[in-house]
Amino acid sequence: MASPKDILVSLFFAFGLPLVSALAFPGAVGFGSIATGGTTPFVVTSLADSGTGTFRDAVSVSGRNITFAVSGYINLASPVSLSSSITINGQTAPSPGIGVMGREVSASSKTNIIIRNFRMRQGNLDTDTGKSAFNMGDASNVILDHCSVAYGVFDSIDAVGAVNVTVSNSIVALPIGQQFGAHLETGPATWYRNLWVSAHNRQPLTKANTQYINNIVYNYQAAYTVANTGGDFSHDIINNYFIAGPSTTSAGDDYFQIDANQQAFASGNLLDSNKDGVLNGAAANTIGSAVVLSSPWNPTSQGLATLSAADAYTSVIASVGASPRDQVDAFVISTVQSLGKTGAIITNQASTGLANNGYGTL
Template identity: 70%
Template sequence: MWFTVALITAIFFSIASGQNAFAGAVGFGAAATGGNDGTTVYVTNLNDSGTGSFRDAVSESNRIIEFNVSGYIELASAVSLSSDITINGQTAPDDGIGIMAGEVSASGQNNIIIRNLRIRQGTLDSDTGKSAFNMGDTSNIILDHCSFEYGQWDTVDAVGAVNITVSNSIIALPIGQQFGAHVETGPSTFYGNLWVSAHNRQPLAKDNTQYINNIVYNYQAAYTTADTSGDFYHDIINNYFIAGPSTTSSGDAFFQVNAGQTVYASGNFIDSNKDGTLNGEADNTVGGATVASTPWADTSLNMAMLSAAEAYTSVLENAGATPRDEVDSYVVSLVKSLGTEGAIIGSQDDTGLSNGGYGTL
């Protein structure tokens, strides 16, 4: 019942705020309209380029992208999105759709909606300076129910991004730098996401940020502001940080939060004992930051409908692209071990999954 109530509340909140990306959209990216007034274009093959390809479909603005095929699209080079588009991965049949072996870039674009898309860069991309998803210097972007794995530079790079939301998504198993997400400028919203086995940046928040109902597992450093981030405001509410085999200090759930930051932290839990049971303790101590008595964003408390424990159940059931595939099922199984399984990896091969670690769609 609590999940239904939360969803209804989120839908009401979205409508009341004039947000129109889709029913239930929340946060600063939810005002994006994407290509919803444009032409529907269908991806009809898994080719890297050419007629009917994903690359061709996203090459022009004012489009709604839908899929008549399922499986992986293997990129030979980074693919660039246009502004004013909606990508509906949930329209793909069977196991759904995934992008592998290269970066998906929205760099310099605006007004984009992406849902139910798997983006898995991995070592098949020879350009180690690129990320799984790049939205640098963008505005009005929402990523919902997506799955991001095997990012090399950052999994999600959002330097210079304005008004973005990452919601109900999986950000896991980064390689290379082993980072989750890097955000500058903002504001940004991270809501209901599952972060797994990253060295740091979950996210690196150099902006005014909402961070609500996230689950972070097997971290070395989780929510990070960095000593050079400038002075920003952070609403960190009802998140669960769960130590794993790679966690050397559970207190690094809040990392490099310096005196320049203003933080409203409430309802957060840290499970530090790695004993296979969810039995964390409340922890809202956020370094040397100025402690705020109220959130900076007037929408934050309305979004925080789930407690940290309720968020754990909901996120593990619902985060990521649907239907849940081999890679995401593996990621969730690590989290469910509650401290006994998981590692920060250097290649998708380290997972032992099929298709060279990418999993089979």
């Protein structure tokens, strides 16, 4: 008779289940929950762009567990590259919290990254149109939780070649430039209880085996996307809510470019297409021309889908993003709550009308 260990190993190879002795943090879910982060304490004591005690200094050495003694925006003069085995505990910053603005944060080719309660707001202060708000290309074992990503130029989140990724309880909103949400290839990946707002496309673009559970997508032109040249992948798409807004030209593009090479399990998804200010969606479980799966491709997916699409909307609106909410996230939330009445896909963060050239104040 097979031992429990042998059974777990078999499940890992059959379904891609991570084998871990501990989660990245209590409550972590999905494929990125195996991230180990760092353990060596380091306290950020300055909002300066560089120098002793700065965020750039903090992430320059592997193995650090980073906390914050300061709050506010760190105005980056150049991109910041993370080291491997890093934990960024934004929730430790004094009120009103911590964030970076103006340049890309990159975990490219790194491993074991944990980022929580952190704001990444790129915007047009970055003149490099090939950069994204957060880049984890070719990275592995990465989890973003309760983060707020806005004003991405190339993508909000770029994750080509990324392996074992979770983005959970986060806001991905108001991309400028290409006006794209997230681009992930390789995987596997988990997108869980996120709020996607006012993007042209890629919410996300996923060329990977994917769990997409309890997400809310508002004011999209194209939402969940694979692209017809994306290869052959499996998708668990459960209890998500797609809500049309003023920029939505075709509500039926809630699923976009999903061909017969794909396999999808879809259950409990809703589409509110009428832009009438009331949450009153109808079932939306036809995933392009994908092969229909009768059960989730990953055995953990159904257990993650503890909220209906309607309950996910309530929960996400109440708790998503970095805490406490700043002006940018409050603006995003109020836009979604209009349920079709307000919202725009923008090219410049200043068009939000918020203070500090659209970045808001921290």
